[in-house]
Amino acid sequence: MVGDSSGANIAAAMNIYDIESGNQWIKQQILLYPVVNMALKETPGYEWSLDEYDIHDNDEIITFIVKSLGIGVHYINKLYVKNVDLKDPLLSPLFASDKTIQQIPPTVIVTAEYDFLRIESEAYAKRLLTNGVQTSFFRYLGLDRGFVDK
Numbered sequence: 001m002v003g004d005s006s007g008a009n010i011a012a013a014m015n016i017y018d019i020e021s022g023n024q025w026i027k028q029q030i031l032l033y034p035v036v037n038m039a040l041k042e043t044p045g046y047e048w049s050l051d052e053y054d055i056h057d058n059d060e061i062i063t064f065i066v067k068s069l070g071i072g073v074h075y076i077n078k079l080y081v082k083n084v085d086l087k088d089p090l091l092s093p094l095f096a097s098d099k100t101i102q103q104i105p106p107t108v109i110v111t112a113e114y115d116f117l118r119i120e121s122e123a124y125a126k127r128l129l130t131n132g133v134q135t136s137f138f139r140y141l142g143l144d145r146g147f148v149d150k
Contacts, residue, residue, distance in 0.1 A: 001029045004148055008034030012093040012124075019103045030108045033145055036094040037120040039086035094124050098131055106134040115145040 003011035008031040018026045081091065089096035109125045111118040118139070125137040140147060 001026050002032075003030075003034070004032035005146065006035055008032055009036065009038075009091075009093070012036060013090045015104055016089050016093055016096050016100055019100050024103065024105075026105055028106050028108075029104070030110075031121070032110045032148055033112055033115050033117060034093075034109065034121050034124065035117060036092060036124040037117075038081060038092045039095065094120060094127065101127060101131040101133065104128060104131075104133045106136075108136045108138070110138045110140065110148075112143040112145055112147050113139055113141045114143065117145065 001011040001014055003009070011029055012031055012034055015026050015029050018024060084091060086092060087095045089100065107125075107128055109121055109128075111121045115121075122137070122139070125135055128135040
């Protein structure tokens with residue numbers, strides 16, 4: 001199962017659904033800069049901070065790039081996600097139970113250094129690793145969200 005951005009959210013959610021339905025047909029997932037926390041809530045192991053970004057050169061431009069998606073996420077939730085618990089793991093995989101997380105198949109997670117959602121993606125990778133899921137994680141330096149599509 002492969003997806004990028006919101007497609008990675010769907011891929012991760014389908015893995016959770018597959019596990020919770022008792023099938024476990026999906027044998028691997030590849031998530032490119034996934035959206036895993038639509039609730040925009042901090043959790044143990046995930047706290048968003050601009051300090052997590054190594055910004056030196058062109059700091060004003062990079063800070064704008066990093067923060068710009070964060071502004072849009074609130075509007076995306078208002079437009080597309082209504083009357084739903086934003087912590088539902090089928091919407092926000094970061095909130096899946098440990099029991100479910102432990103059954104997730106081998107996973108590859110790819111992020112971009114200057115992606116607003118990088119920190120939540122990395123928190124998800126750490127959560128998988130902590131729960132014994134075979135996980136490979138790659139952070140592409142100097143890039144922002146959506147670089148695979150460019």
